Structure formats: structure tokens, C-alpha cells
Amino acid sequence: MTLTLDAPRIVETRPLLEVHGVSKSYGPVQAVRDVSAHAYPGEVLGIVGESGSGKSTLLRMMNLEEIPETGSYTLDLADVSDNLFELDRFARRMLCATKIGIVYQNPHLGLLMKHSSSGNVAERLLVAGERSFATLRAAATEALDASEFPLDRLDAPPIELSGGMQQRVQLAKAIALEPALLLLDEPTTGLDVSVQALVLDTLKRLQQDRQITMVIVSHDLGVIRTLADRVMVMRRGEVVETGLADQIFQDPQHPYTQQLVHAKL
């Protein structure tokens, strides 16, 4: 038996993100069962688990794409209401556009593949109400630059770009409005190992420079180890263990986490 940890005593800020007691089923399948999670401002929360563990469903709830049957979701920001799951569709869309950025594993989900890359990024700003072409162009360029996208390819449509570059366009779009929360769903899965390292490095830089709160979901422990401060392990829709990243990797407690860590090359 291990000790039960105390509530925070030194860190007095409230978590930026708090999800409490969420459950969601698809027909007979319970995808997420009574899950709670939180992330402090500037913290990177990693969620690991194999396919079907419910980790991506949970992330989509944080992006308000999925609304759970039970549970609540708060973001500790000015002018943001108590339980985000209760927002109407319009308010939800506005909140997502201005406060939350997301990068999907599959760029088709996040990008218009035949529009220009800069246009994809500018679209996010349009949704938020920006109308000046010069401002749109400048802001899009700035975000693409911060994502280390080659600026001579600003007008290339994502369909003509490599997988790594497509992820950088998604990232630029996600950070264009300086969101309080950045969600990453397997952002480097499917990329070559060397490209993966570069994208992870960009994410790490952005996180350090801007202190964005991030939630990253991956089945790849190496990705989680590189980025996360704290790790949550999910299995069959439930959280089996949470802890500091180094503790989860060096001293996993739950049998499933031990199996996961020991199975890594």
C-alpha cells in the first residue's frame, strides 16, 4: 500500500482546467466512466492508454465536441461560465475558437486540405471576428512562424505538404488566438521518428515560451515522457493511476501501468 497524497498546500492557484465525474457511452459501450482530471496553469498533462481506453473521447469532451451524460467541466478564466457542457452550440463554438486550440492526429480533421496554409490559420481568426486582411495575414504568418513552418510555403495547401508540415499548420491554427488551453490528440503519431522529434521539440519550445496549459493524449510513452509534467493512465474508460511523469515511468504502481512501462522498448 502506498500513502494517500494530501491536497496542494504550496500551490494556491486553481487548476485552469477541471473535469469532474464525466461518463459517456456509445450504445452498450461505456467509453468513459466517472473520470475526473485537472491541469494547472502552464502545466502539461499527459494522458496515456491503449486504443479504446477512452483517452481521445475525454480529449474531445475537453474540446466540447462530445458532451458527456454526466459530469462538469470548468475553465478558470474571466467571463467563462461554470459548467461548459451546458453552453449552447453558439457559445460553445465561440469558446473553442477563442480559448481552446486543438491538434488532431489526422490533419484532415483540423484543416481544409485544399485551402492555403495561411488561409487555414486565418480562418480561426475570422471566426473570432477579425476582418482586416492585413491583420489576418500578419497574425497567420506570426503563428506559422512560431510553429516553425517554412514561411516560403505560406500559400501552399496542406494537401501538398508532408505530414510533419501539416501538423505545424494545425499547430499554428491552434495557437493563432493564443488560447489558454492547447489540446493535442496523438499529434506526432504516424510521422517519421526524426520528424516526430522536431515537432515535439517545437511543442516544447512553445510551451516554455508561452506557458500554455496543455493536455496531450498519446499511446506513445516516449511522447508523453518528453512533454508531460504529470501523467494520467487510462484503461477501459477509467483512470487507473495519476502521478508526476518521472514517478509514473520509474515507479508505476498499478499492474496495468507497470505492464505498459515495461513493454516499452
Added chain:
Amino acid sequence: MTQVLEIDRLTKGFSLHHLEKDIPAFEDISFRVAAGEFVLLKGANGAGKSTLLRTLYRSYLPLSGEIRFHSSHGLIDLARAADVDVAHLRRTEIGFVTQFLTARPRVSAEAIVAEPLRLAGWEQEAALEAARKALETFGVKPDLWAAYPTTFSGGEQQKVNLARALILPQKLLMLDEPTASLDANARGALVARLQELKDQGTAMIGVFHHPDDVMHLIDRVVDLTPDAAPEEERDDVAL
């Protein structure tokens, strides 16, 4: 003396579920460390020296006991402290030095060394300036300061690692064999820096394969060999 750490009946073991086996590491360890004090951990291989350091840093979760740390925010039991509190203390008051550098692609040596200062709120230029000074102290050639340590030799990487780990004075510092495979100059620089930190009041707990390197820093020895005398004075250091 101002106490920094009070370790009380600390016990650690590992449950390996796939083997259905509990492996004990150490049991009922108690000792204290005061400000400016250097405690050497002693014991045969496998006695649990490194395990104890990692438990104090909370990379390992203890099974029972207390680790009372006198933080600048008051007394806190690291055995039970919330993850977010531990993470905060690691950024501000508790350091851990190993012999390994976690280099990142496309991050220069000086940027890696400056990072703890940046996280503590230093201005970019001041942090880099201090980082260059630290690299110089540890004998890393100026040509390499702006280069990426991913391609450095093991010895050079270790110097970068030490410069980074020791740049920000901490209240409590854990040292896990930092001298292993260092050249004589770097070892000298390390010992000098540790002396400096000790004089400034940093409490240190160290594991050294060759304690001769840090001989004159040691105030006390704690022997982790089961049934050993709980504490020895520094005259008893085995050489």
C-alpha cells in the same frame, strides 16, 4: 542548526505485479539534514542509496514514513505532498544531480544551462550570461556554448549537465554519483561549486562511488546497510 530535512521511519519497496513479488528497498530510515550540512549515504551495492535519493525527490513513492521538508512555504511532508507542490518545489528549492544529461534536439548548451534560471523568472540575457560563466567554470570550451549538446561526448555532456543542475542555489540538493567519469578539472570545479553552495546553506545528501573526491565536504555518514549503526561521525568515512 536550522533543520532542512527530517526523515522519519521512511520505508520503500516495490510491488512487481507480474511476478507477484514485493521487493523491499529500505526500511525505517530516519535522519536529519541541517542547512549547509553534507550527508554521505553509504552501503553496499543494492543497499538502497540511489533508491533513497529518488524517494526523497519523489520519483519513487514511499510506502510509509515521513519526509518533513522545511520549505520557504513552511513545513511539508514530501512523502504525502500533492504532485503539483512537489513539482513547484523541484523548480524552486529541491535539486537533483545525476551524471546524465537529458539533451534536447536543437537546444544549445548555454540555453540548457540557463533554463532553470529562466524558469525561476530571470531575464533571458542575464540567464545566458550566468550560464556561460557556469560552462566556463566546468571547463566547457567557449566554441561549444552555442552548439547542441546532443552531439557532445559523454564527458562534455556531463559538464553541461552539472553546470545546469548547480546553477540555481537550492535549499536541498540530492547528488547521485555526479563525479563518475569526470576528468580531474571538472571534478575540481564540481567540488568547488558544492563548497560554495554548502557555504550558502544548501543541505546536501549524496551518493558517491569514490567519496575521496568530496572528502572535506562530508559532515556525516548515514549507513544504509541493514542493522548498521544509524549514524556515524565523519571520521568514520571508509576510504
